[in-house]
Amino acid sequence: MAERRLWSDPMLTLKDLADAASVRPGYLSQALNQRRGISFFDYVNGWRIEAACAMLSGSDMTALAVAQEAGFNSKSTFNAAFRKARGMSPSAWRASGATAR
Numbered sequence: 001m002a003e004r005r006l007w008s009d010p011m012l013t014l015k016d017l018a019d020a021a022s023v024r025p026g027y028l029s030q031a032l033n034q035r036r037g038i039s040f041f042d043y044v045n046g047w048r049i050e051a052a053c054a055m056l057s058g059s060d061m062t063a064l065a066v067a068q069e070a071g072f073n074s075k076s077t078f079n080a081a082f083r084k085a086r087g088m089s090p091s092a093w094r095a096s097g098a099t100a101r
Contacts, residue, residue: 052070066078
């Protein structure tokens with residue numbers, strides 16, 4: 001995920017990620033669910049949120065530009081995923097002076 005920035009593809013599917021990892025999609029899904037306790041979408045969004053945090057703290061890009069660069073299909077999806085992960089909106093997170101982990 002990190003090297004190829006697969007998370008930045010807004011059309012990324014479980015099959016795409018499984019192909020990149022050279023495993024069957026069912027195995028990847030089971031591994032994420034059982035070993036990490038998260039769904040494929042939560043896993044990918046975690047990568048996207050981390051990237052978004054780095055962009056928000058290291059640039060003056062708009063929230064929409066950050067969302068698109070991070071692979072989100074819409075600003076509303078980005079805001080919902082960000083709020084779920086960080087407990088606040090992207091603009092509030094940026095204003096708080098928080099930094100990426």
